Amino acid sequence: MKITMLGYSGSGKTTLMHGMASTLAPGNADHDYALIPRRKNDDELASFNEEVDVLVDFLENAVEHAGSWPLGTNKTTIYPFAIEYLTNHKITNIEWIDFRGGLLTHIFKPAHRDEKELEALFFHLIESNAVVIVADSYHLSHFTRMDEIRHFSGAKTINMIMNRFDRVYPNRELNVLIVLTKADSVDASWKEENYQLLLDKGMEVFDPVVKLCRKNNNWNGGILPISVIGEQNVERKIMPKAELNSPMDIPFLAEDKIIGLPQPFNTEYVLYFCLGFSLLQMKNVTKESIADYQKTIEKALQDAGTLNSIWSFVRGKPSAAEIARRSSERKKKDEESLLQFESHIETLLDYTRKRVRLFV
Numbered sequence: 330m331k332i333t334m335l336g337y338s339g340s341g342k343t344t345l346m347h348g349m350a351s352t353l354a355p356g357n358a359d360h361d362y363a364l365i366p367r368r369k370n371d372d373e374l375a376s377f378n379e380e381v382d383v384l385v386d387f388l389e390n391a392v393e394h395a396g397s398w399p400l401g402t403n404k405t406t407i408y409p410f411a412i413e414y415l416t417n418h419k420i421t422n423i424e425w426i427d428f429r430g431g432l433l434t435h436i437f438k439p440a441h442r443d444e445k446e447l448e449a450l451f452f453h454l455i456e457s458n459a460v461v462i463v464a465d466s467y468h469l470s471h472f473t474r475m476d477e478i479r480h481f482s483g484a485k486t487i488n489m490i491m492n493r494f495d496r497v498y499p500n501r502e503l504n505v506l507i508v509l510t511k512a513d514s515v516d517a518s519w520k521e522e523n524y525q526l527l528l529d530k531g532m533e534v535f536d537p538v539v540k541l542c543r544k545n546n547n548w549n550g551g552i553l554p555i556s557v558i559g560e561q562n563v564e565r566k567i568m569p570k571a572e573l574n575s576p577m578d579i580p581f582l583a584e585d586k587i588i589g590l591p592q593p594f595n596t597e598y599v600l601y602f603c604l605g606f607s608l609l610q611m612k613n614v615t616k617e618s619i620a621d622y623q624k625t626i627e628k629a630l631q632d633a634g635t636l637n638s639i640w641s642f643v644r645g646k647p648s649a650a651e652i653a654r655r656s657s658e659r660k661k662k663d664e665e666s667l668l669q670f671e672s673h674i675e676t677l678l679d680y681t682r683k684r685v686r687l688f689v
C-alpha cells in the first residue's frame with residue numbers, strides 16, 4: 330500500500346508521520362494496530378539488532394522521543410512500514426511518502442521547480458491508495474479572507490493539483506484525508522464541539538477537493554484535526570517578519586517551544602482512515618481485471634505527457650508500459666494480502682467515524 334502526504338513546507342507533515350508512528354509504535358499497549366518502521370525493500374524478518382537500529386533511526390526524529398521537532402525535509406523521503414494487528418499478525422507493508430513541502434510552493438513556477446521531482450510526485454499519486462492533504466490549522470484561523478487562507482495554507486495549489494489529477498486519471502479509486510495539523514494552536518472557540526468551526530473552515534478552504542470526493546463514486550474523503558504535541562505542552566510565539574520580500578510570503582514567523590511531554594492527539598486516526606477505506610475499496614469496487622488496470626495506468630501516464638507539460642513523465646525513465654506493468658504487479662500483490670484482512674474493515678471504519686468528519 331502507498332500513502333502520499335501533500336502539504337506546504339512547515340505544515341507539519343513529517344511531525345505528523347512521526348507522531349502517528351510513535352503513537353502506534355509496536356509494544357504500545359493502548360492500541361490494537363501497530364505501525365512498524367521497516368528496513369527498505371525487505372520482506373523477510375530482520376534480526377533483533379537490525380530491528381532496534383531501524384527504530385533508533387526512526388525515533389531520532391519523533392517529537393515524543395527526541396523532545397525536539399523533526400528537521401525540515403529537504404529531500405522527498407519514502408518511509409517503509411509494516412502494519413500489524415495485535416502483535417505478529419502482519420496485515421500489509423505500507424510506504425509513506427513524505428514530499429519535501431518546498432516542491433509545492435514552486436510547482437506552478439517552471440523556472441523554480443524540479444521536473445524529476447514533479448514526475449515522482451505524479452507517479453506516487455498514481456500508485457497511492459490514499460492522499461493525505463496536510464494544512465496548518467493556525468493559518469486557517471489566522472487569516473480572514475478566503476483567498477489569503479488558500480494562498481498561505483497551500484490549499485490553492487493543492488486544490489489545483491487534485492483537480493488536475495482527477496482529469497488526468499478519471500474514474501480511479503482514491504481516499505483523501507485532509508489533516509489539519511497543530512490543532513492545539515487555534516483559539517478555544519475553534520475547538521468547541523469537536524473542532525466544529527475549524528473543520529467547517531477546512532471544508533470551505535478545500536471545497537474543490539471536497540466536491541471531487543463527493544462527485545467521484547470511487548473516492549472517499551474526510552477531514553481530521555490533529556496535534557502532535559497536545560494541549561498545553563507548547564509555548565507559541567508569533568512574530569511579524571522584520572522584512573517582507575513579497576506580499577506573497579507569509580507575514581509572520583511562528584515559534585513553538587516544547588514545554589511539556591508531548592501527547593499526540595488524533596494522529597492514529599490518519600492510519601485508520603487510510604487503511605479502512607483502502608481495504609473497503611479492494612473489497613467493493615467492481616474489480617477491474619489487472620490487465621485493464623495496467624492499460625488504464627499506461628494511458629493515464631501517456632495522456633499526462635500530452636495534456637500538460639507539468640505532467641510530462643517518461644524522459645530517461647522506463648516506458649509508460651513498463652511502469653504500468655510494475656504498478657499492476659504491486660497492486661495484485663496488495664490485493665491478495667489485504668483481502669485476507671477483510672474482517673478489519675468494520676473495526677477500522679468504526680474507529681474512523683469517531684474522529685474523522687466524512688464527506689458523504
Ligand SMILES: Nc1nc2c(ncn2[C@@H]2O[C@H](COP(=O)(O)OP(=O)(O)OP(=O)(O)O)[C@@H](O)[C@H]2O)c(=O)[nH]1
Nearest residue numbers: 338339340341342343344398402430511556557558
Ligand atoms: N504547536 C504545534 N506545532 C507543530 C505541531 N507539529 C508541527 N509543529 C511545528 O511546525 C514545524 C514544521 O513541522 P514539519 O513537520 O517539519 O513540517 P513539514 O510539513 O514536514 O515541512 P517540510 O519538511 O519543509 O515540507 C515544526 O518544526 C513545529 O515547530 C503541532 O502539533 N503543534
Ligand SMILES: [Mg+2]
Nearest residue numbers: 342343401402
Ligand atoms: Mg518535512
